[in-house]
Amino acid sequence: MNFLNTISIGFKEIWANKFRSMLTMLGIILGVGSLVAQSALVKGLENGMKEALVAVGGLEKVYITAQAIPAWQRHRAEQAVGNTMRDIRALQQSAPLVHLVVPEMRLPEAVVTSGSKAITPWHFVGTWPGSLDLNQHVVEYGRIFNDVDEEMARNVCVIGTDIRDALFGDPDEIGREVNPVGEFININNQRFRIIGMFRHYESELDRKTREQAASRGPAPETGGPSRRGVAGGAKRSRSGSGGGMGLAFEWKNKTIYIPLNTMWLRFRAGASTNNEPDPHLTAIYFKVNDLEHMNDALQQVKNVMSQTHNGIEDFAFNTQENYSESINTAVRNARLSGTIIAAISLLVGGVGIMNIMLASITERVREIGVRKAVGATFWDVFIQILVESVVIAVIGGLAGLLASKGLVNLLSILSPAGNSPVITWEAMIVAFGFSVAVGVLAGIFPGLKAARLHPIQALRYE
Amino acid sequence: MPLVSLRNVSKIYRLGGEDIRALDDVTLDIDPGEFISIIGPSGSGKSTLMHILGCLDTPTLGTMTLDGTMVQNATERELAHIRNQKIGFVFQSFNLLPKLNVLQNVELPMNYSGVSNRERRDRAMDALRLVDMDNRAKHRPMQLSGGQQQRTAIARALVNRPKIVFADEPTGNLDTHTGEAILQLFYRLSQEGRTIALVTHDPEIAAFTPRRIEIRDGKIAIKVDERLAGTGAHSRFSLTRSDAEGTRETQ
Numbered sequence: 001m002n003f004l005n006t007i008s009i010g011f012k013e014i015w016a017n018k019f020r021s022m023l024t025m026l027g028i029i030l031g032v033g034s035l036v037a038q039s040a041l042v043k044g045l046e047n048g049m050k051e052a053l054v055a056v057g058g059l060e061k062v063y064i065t066a067q068a069i070p071a072w073q074r075h076r077a078e079q080a081v082g083n084t085m086r087d088i089r090a091l092q093q094s095a096p097l098v099h100l101v102v103p104e105m106r107l108p109e110a111v112v113t114s115g116s117k118a119i120t121p122w123h124f125v126g127t128w129p130g131s132l133d134l135n136q137h138v139v140e141y142g143r144i145f146n147d148v149d150e151e152m153a154r155n156v157c158v159i160g161t162d163i164r165d166a167l168f169g170d171p172d173e174i175g176r177e178v179n180p181v182g183e184f185i186n187i188n189n190q191r192f193r194i195i196g197m198f199r200h201y202e203s204e205l206d207r208k209t210r211e212q213a214a215s216r217g218p219a220p221e222t223g224g225p226s227r228r229g230v231a232g233g234a235k236r237s238r239s240g241s242g243g244g245m246g247l248a249f250e251w252k253n254k255t256i257y258i259p260l261n262t263m264w265l266r267f268r269a270g271a272s273t274n275n276e277p278d279p280h281l282t283a284i285y286f287k288v289n290d291l292e293h294m295n296d297a298l299q300q301v302k303n304v305m306s307q308t309h310n311g312i313e314d315f316a317f318n319t320q321e322n323y324s325e326s327i328n329t330a331v332r333n334a335r336l337s338g339t340i341i342a343a344i345s346l347l348v349g350g351v352g353i354m355n356i357m358l359a360s361i362t363e364r365v366r367e368i369g370v371r372k373a374v375g376a377t378f379w380d381v382f383i384q385i386l387v388e389s390v391v392i393a394v395i396g397g398l399a400g401l402l403a404s405k406g407l408v409n410l411l412s413i414l415s416p417a418g419n420s421p422v423i424t425w426e427a428m429i430v431a432f433g434f435s436v437a438v439g440v441l442a443g444i445f446p447g448l449k450a451a452r453l454h455p456i457q458a459l460r461y462e
Numbered sequence: 463m464p465l466v467s468l469r470n471v472s473k474i475y476r477l478g479g480e481d482i483r484a485l486d487d488v489t490l491d492i493d494p495g496e497f498i499s500i501i502g503p504s505g506s507g508k509s510t511l512m513h514i515l516g517c518l519d520t521p522t523l524g525t526m527t528l529d530g531t532m533v534q535n536a537t538e539r540e541l542a543h544i545r546n547q548k549i550g551f552v553f554q555s556f557n558l559l560p561k562l563n564v565l566q567n568v569e570l571p572m573n574y575s576g577v578s579n580r581e582r583r584d585r586a587m588d589a590l591r592l593v594d595m596d597n598r599a600k601h602r603p604m605q606l607s608g609g610q611q612q613r614t615a616i617a618r619a620l621v622n623r624p625k626i627v628f629a630d631e632p633t634g635n636l637d638t639h640t641g642e643a644i645l646q647l648f649y650r651l652s653q654e655g656r657t658i659a660l661v662t663h664d665p666e667i668a669a670f671t672p673r674r675i676e677i678r679d680g681k682i683a684i685k686v687d688e689r690l691a692g693t694g695a696h697s698r699f700s701l702t703r704s705d706a707e708g709t710r711e712t713q
């Protein structure tokens with residue numbers, strides 16, 4: 001029997017029982033819909049976390065911080081030197097497996113004021129310009145400090161947008177862009193000139209929502225490139241919408257960078273503190289040349305540091321690997337639980353189809369008898385039932401793909417704080433493939449049952 | 463050579479350890495172009511014989527040949543093919559598919575014989591013209607009278623140009639007048655050279671056909687063949703065709 005004919009018979013049969021078929025499809029619709037939607041959510045989650053990982057410098061970034069001397073070396077504590085500029089120079093010379101070795105000196109709890117306004121930055125860092133690359137900073141206005149600033153320990157700084165917002169006004173509130181370059185601020189009562197400002201950091205999701213809101217708002221103003229439509233009522237996110245992920249961006253926006261030497265001379269060498277000069281670096285940053293050989297590079301750095309530290313292990317490596325690992329675990333778990341739910345609804349959908357096909361062939365025993373009497377073979381009948389089952393599943397699957405779109409939109413509305421879900425082609429193809437498979441499996445048993453009917457018994461059936 | 467030949471065919475049903483011989487050692491030939499009726503009381507085995515002849519069922523014992531093919535050990539698939547290509551079957555209860563219209567019902571056998579869509583339509587319309595139903599092609603079976611439904615069923619039986627048409631009580635569900643019209647149709651089809659075998663329990667109907675077989679308890683009891691001279695043909699069926707028509711008219 002012609003295959004197209006079989007399919008058209010299948011469609012007619014389903015059309016003749018519209019309501020029943022639709023109810024049957026519901027299971028498949030939900031199954032496919034939830035499979036695609038959950039995978040979209042997981043994809044969104046993954047993207048958000050990876051984005052945050054990149055924002056904090058990516059996997060190649062490693063930093064060394066001080067660590068308590070291990071117990072077995074306690075007796076040599078007075079020989080411990082801590083992390084200093086000596087390490088930087090040693091690493092630059094003797095650790096070819098890493099690059100961009102950058103020192104950082106931080107001052108916690110710094111108070112920054114301008115006029116009557118004050119803020120405590122999250123990061124107040126004295127460092128080299130290389131830190132921009134390491135920490136994925138982009139200067140939007142002005143410039144980063146140069147060698148001369150460093151050499152002469154000038155009182156210059158580069159600030160994040162949150163610092164600007166707190167001290168000079170938030171563009172969202174005053175309705176125009178504010179460029180703070182050239183202004184002066186006081187950091188712990190030292191006068192600093194602002195020579196640059198970083199761009200506003202935000203997650204992809206925040207950017208999108210802001211742009212959408214902006215395009216809906218009246219007459220978006222064309223200010224700075226990252227500042228589109230501030231007048232349109234589009235709020236830049238302050239709290240960091242992606243939960244823990246958003247914090248990475250918020251922290252970045254609350255940064256002040258000054259030259260390392262300035263930090264040393266103004267805040268550490270005793271000039272403004274009552275304490276003794278503290279030459280210790282808060283952190284030593286570097287980038288691993290080749291992620292594949294992370295361990296070799298770390299070993300090399302460790303060897304160099306052992307030299308400068310007299311063999312005392314008063315330092316520790318910090319990598320983003322744990323973070324990356326936890327991303328993978330989170331994604332895996334989310335995917336697994338979502339897949340189980342979707343699989344169960346697909347299974348239920350399949351049982352529903354099988355049930356309806358069994359009911360359908362019971363109603364059509366006579367029809368099957370007639371078809372056999374005029375020459376339908378076992379396979380003709382089997383294929384006819386199978387095709388009907390698959391057609392139900394395919395229509396349900398297609399509807400499920402549409403439903404997943406709606407479901408994703410609904411979820412986005414219900415919890416706008418989540419990462420924007422991403423519906424992928426792979427997910428759609430896999431889900432659709434599953435619905436077809438479910439249709440085939442659900443049709444096999446009813447199909448066999450119908451095809452095995454003896455023509456005479458089928459014709460006698462009332 | 464006969465078109466159909468049964469040799470010592472038995473059909474035995476086993477019900478609760480007891481054998482029921484629905485057909486018992488039946489031997490029968492049907493030649494091409496014959497018009498034959500099978501008559502007998504209810505439960506005598508007429509339908510069983512018809513189903514075996516129509517390849518809808520297989521004999522328990524004995525052999526059957528149809529158009530040169532040994533049928534008793536054919537596979538299901540081969541039987542389906544024979545039913546499709548060589549046999550037209552007309553049922554007492556019409557057995558049209560209610561969801562299809564008249565034309566689609568007549569096209570049904572061609573769905574299983576690889577006839578192109580266009581040719582299907584033409585052949586179905588030809589068959590409908592033959593039974594004078596071409597003007598109802600788009601009607602549903604439900605919208606037809608019993609006689610019209612049976613004519614549609616006959617068109618369906620003829621559409622694949624079978625070697626032989628079997629009809630199991632084709633007038634059983636019809637009133638006398640309509641039944642007679644259907645019989646006239648069969649008579650005409652027979653005159654045009656088709657081989658037809660029909661089952662009835664009505665001797666008046668059997669009288670229409672030149673050859674008659676009576677079954678009792680699964681056995682062939684009496685054979686009448688008007689084509690053979692001097693066989694005492696009218697010993698049991700005293701009605702001639704014209705007599706039968708005459709009787710009917712007076713009813």
Ligand SMILES: Nc1ncnc2c1ncn2[C@@H]1O[C@H](COP(=O)(O)OP(=O)(O)OP(=O)(O)O)[C@@H](O)[C@H]1O
Binds near residue numbers: 504
């Ligand atoms: N599937 C079956 N199982 C058991 N016995 C059967 C079966 N089919 C038919 N029979 C028996 O075979 C015998 C012949 O039945 P059949 O239907 O051939 O009779 P018939 O001559 O067509 O009767 P009617 O004129 O009432 O249609 C009956 O006794 C019937 O009970």
Ligand SMILES: [Mg+2]
Binds near residue numbers: 508509510630
């Ligand atoms: Mg019968």
